[in-house]
Amino acid sequence: MSFHSLLKHYEKPEVRREIVDYCRNRWIAIHCETTGRNRVHLMIRYDEGKPLKVDSEYEFTKLINRYFKYRPRAFYATTHIYYKLETREDVLDRSNIIYSSPVWDIDSKDGDWRKVIRKACEIVSMLDSFGVSKSVFIKWSGRGAHVHINPFCFSSDVRRKIEPIDIAYAVTSFIANRLEPTEGLVVESRIDIQRVFTSPLSLHRLLDRVAVCLPPDKLEEFDISWTDPNSYVHFPDSWRRFSEGEGDDLAERAFISIGPYIAGKHRRRKHKPLDAEILEAMKKLDKLVDS
Numbered sequence: 001m002s003f004h005s006l007l008k009h010y011e012k013p014e015v016r017r018e019i020v021d022y023c024r025n026r027w028i029a030i031h032c033e034t035t036g037r038n039r040v041h042l043m044i045r046y047d048e049g050k051p052l053k054v055d056s057e058y059e060f061t062k063l064i065n066r067y068f069k070y071r072p073r074a075f076y077a078t079t080h081i082y083y084k085l086e087t088r089e090d091v092l093d094r095s096n097i098i099y100s101s102p103v104w105d106i107d108s109k110d111g112d113w114r115k116v117i118r119k120a121c122e123i124v125s126m127l128d129s130f131g132v133s134k135s136v137f138i139k140w141s142g143r144g145a146h147v148h149i150n151p152f153c154f155s156s157d158v159r160r161k162i163e164p165i166d167i168a169y170a171v172t173s174f175i176a177n178r179l180e181p182t183e184g185l186v187v188e189s190r191i192d193i194q195r196v197f198t199s200p201l202s203l204h205r206l207l208d209r210v211a212v213c214l215p216p217d218k219l220e221e222f223d224i225s226w227t228d229p230n231s232y233v234h235f236p237d238s239w240r241r242f243s244e245g246e247g248d249d250l251a252e253r254a255f256i257s258i259g260p261y262i263a264g265k266h267r268r269r270k271h272k273p274l275d276a277e278i279l280e281a282m283k284k285l286d287k288l289v290d291s
Contacts, residue, residue, distance in 0.1 A: 001208045001229065003033070003071055009203060009210075009229055010064060016057045018201040018236060019075055025098075026077040027051045027091050029196045030063065031205040033071035041205070042070050051085045074205040076196035079103055079168055081151065092193060099151035099159075100168035103197060104176060107144040110184035113224045116145050119185055123147045124216045126175055130250045135242040138219060139197075140227055141211040142204040146197055150242035158248040162260075165191070167251045169261035174254035191261065200239055203229065213238045 009015060029052065032042040044067060045052050054060050064072055079101040082090060090096050106119050120138050124147065127136055135153035139146045154167055162170075169191040176189035198204070198211040209227035212234040226233035 006073060006203060015201045016060055019199045020054055020057050020060050022200050022239065023054050023075065023077040025081045025085070026053070027080070027082065027085060028053055029076040030067060030072045031074040031076065032067065033073050044070070050087065051091050053085045073203055075199040075202040077199050078194070078196050079191065080165065094163055094165055097164045099154070100164035100191070101151045102149045102168045102171040103191070104147040104172060105144065105188040106147070107186045107188065108184065109186060111143065112184060115182065115185055117219055117222055119182055119187065120145050120147050121219055122179060123175060124219065126178060130253070132247050132250055133216070135246050136216055137213050137238040137241070138216065139200060139211055139213045139239070140222070141198040142207050142209055148239065149247060150239070152242040153244060153247040154251055155245040155248050158251050162251060162255050165193070166255060166260040170254035170258040171247070171250055173258045201234060210234070215241070
C-alpha cells in the first residue's frame with residue numbers, strides 16, 4: 001500500500017471516528033514506516049515528554065501532520081483507561097487507571113486464519129460459561145485476533161474491591177490457563193502497564209489489512225476478506241456494547257485463583273514497600289474468599 005493510499009484510509013470519517021472514540025482517555029502509540037538507526041520501525045509513545053493521547057478528530061489530524069515525516073501507519077492504545085494523561089508518572093500510577101480490559105491475543109504461526117477463529121470461539125464459549133456474553137468483542141488484526149472484554153462490564157463495587165489492572169490480569173490468566181493448546185497458534189495473555197493493542201479500523205503495522213471488530217455471533221461468518229482496506233466489514237457497536245456488572249463474578253473468582261498483578265506495583269517511596277503491597281493483596285483475597 002502506498003503512503004498516499006494509507007493517508008486516504010485515515011481521512012475516512014468512520015475510520016477517524018472509531019480510532020478517536022476508542023483511544024479517548026487511553027495511552028496511545030503510533031507505529032511508523034520510518035526506521036531508526038537500528039533499522040527498527042519507530043514507535044511514538046510520547047509527545048514532548050507527555051504520554052501520547054488523542055481526544056478529538058482535530059487532535060488526530062494534528063498527530064498525523066506532526067509526525068508526517070515519519071510516515072505514521074498504525075495506531076495502538078492501552079487496555080487501560082485513565083483519569084488523566086499529563087505526565088510520564090500518570091501512566092505508571094495504578095491508582096490513575098479507571099478501567100482495564102482483559103484481552104487474549106491469538107496469533108497464527110502457520111497462516112491458518114480459520115484456526116484463529118476456532119480458538120476465538122473457544123474463548124468466547126468459555127467466557128459465556130462464566131456468565132460473560134454481552135460484553136465481549138473480537139478484533140481481527142493482521143495475522144490473528146484479539147478477544148476483548150469491555151471493561152465497563154465490571155461494576156464500581158468490584159473495582160473498589162479489586163484494582164482494575166488486577167481484574168484484567170487475573171481474568172486474562174484465569175481463562176488462558178483453561179484453554180487447550182492448538183498446534184500453529186499462540187495465545188498470549190500478557191497484561192501489563194504499558195502494553196498496547198491495535199485500535200479499531202487502524203491499518204496493521206506491516207500487512208495491508210484493517211483491524212475490524214465483530215460481535216461473537218458473527219465469528220462463524222467471518223472471512224479474511226473482511227479486513228481488506230478497500231472493502232472492510234466492521235461492526236462499530238461490537239466494541240461499545242456491555243452489560244454493567246456482568247463481569248463481577250468472573251473478576252472475583254479469577255482474582256481469588258490468580259491473585260494481583262504484582263509486577264506493576266509502583267515502587268516510589270511515597271508508596272508502600274512491595275512486601276507490604278503483597279500482604280495487602282493477600283488480605284483482599286481473604287476478604288473475597290470469606291464474602
